[in-house]
Amino acid sequence: MNSIFFEKVLKLDEFSKSDLTDLSQKRFLIIGAGGIAHPLIMNLLGHGVKHLSIADGDKVETDNLHRQFLFDFEDIGLNKALTVKKKLVNKFPNLKLEIFDRFLDERDLYDNLNTFDIVADCSDNFATKYNSNEICHEFKKPLFIGSANGYIGQAIFIPNSVSGPCYECLFPRSSYLPEETCNESGIAPYVLSYVASILTMLITNFVISGHSAPIKLYRIDAKKMELSSSTLRSDTSCIICGADD
Numbered sequence: 001m002n003s004i005f006f007e008k009v010l011k012l013d014e015f016s017k018s019d020l021t022d023l024s025q026k027r028f029l030i031i032g033a034g035g036i037a038h039p040l041i042m043n044l045l046g047h048g049v050k051h052l053s054i055a056d057g058d059k060v061e062t063d064n065l066h067r068q069f070l071f072d073f074e075d076i077g078l079n080k081a082l083t084v085k086k087k088l089v090n091k092f093p094n095l096k097l098e099i100f101d102r103f104l105d106e107r108d109l110y111d112n113l114n115t116f117d118i119v120a121d122c123s124d125n126f127a128t129k130y131n132s133n134e135i136c137h138e139f140k141k142p143l144f145i146g147s148a149n150g151y152i153g154q155a156i157f158i159p160n161s162v163s164g165p166c167y168e169c170l171f172p173r174s175s176y177l178p179e180e181t182c183n184e185s186g187i188a189p190y191v192l193s194y195v196a197s198i199l200t201m202l203i204t205n206f207v208i209s210g211h212s213a214p215i216k217l218y219r220i221d222a223k224k225m226e227l228s229s230s231t232l233r234s235d236t237s238c239i240i241c242g243a244d245d
């Protein structure tokens with residue numbers, strides 16, 4: 001079934017059945033089931049990912065529907081992660097899907113993180129991202145972070161293989177809390193799928209090519225039609241990874 005289902009992917013240059021198997025065996029944790037998570041989940045599943053856990057304690061609201069395309073009007077008031085599951089089971093019958101219908105706290109991450117190979121943080125707030133960053137750094141788990149606000153989107157890969165850099169090096173919490181979210185400044189819907197596509201490219205390259213995905217911040221400014229990237233640098237005074245060196 002896999003050969004037919006993924007026929008077009010398997011025709012890609014330098015993408016083999018063994019790459020498909022590698023993707024299908026990795027266990028992913030997606031934190032947040034909102035606007036970046038929807039296209040990211042579909043991209044990953046469309047590329048052969050099979051083991052997926054999704055965590056979100058939010059409920060579907062009317063103003064989510066225009067950009068969180070897996071939700072319909074009939075889902076309003078239901079838990080987001082459970083609703084995503086409902087939408088995926090028919091399209092991807094072989095999917096091994098685990099749902100956390102709550103926000104994962106520090107204890108949840110400590111208890112569960114060892115069961116995952118890759119973490120993608122698609123949450124909409126700095127506090128969750130700092131939490132993911134700190135615990136992924138401690139557990140040495142590769143972390144992919146997506147965020148969007150207004151016309152700006154960002155995608156980051158943090159390998160956590162040996163030492164820094166980490167998310168805190170880039171955005172020290174002393175400067176970035178309290179945060180601004182799309183609740184205050186709105187969101188251009190197409191920025192979300194752009195960020196999700198960059199995250200997917202980073203993730204698939206990481207899985208297929210080993211650890212060669214670039215350790216960078218990718219930034220899209222949709223208003224200026226600009227995509228830029230910058231290499232992440234370790235901050236020796238970082239409260240998370242600064243002590244590694």
Ligand SMILES: [Zn+2]
Nearest residue numbers: 166169238241
């Ligand atoms: Zn750091």
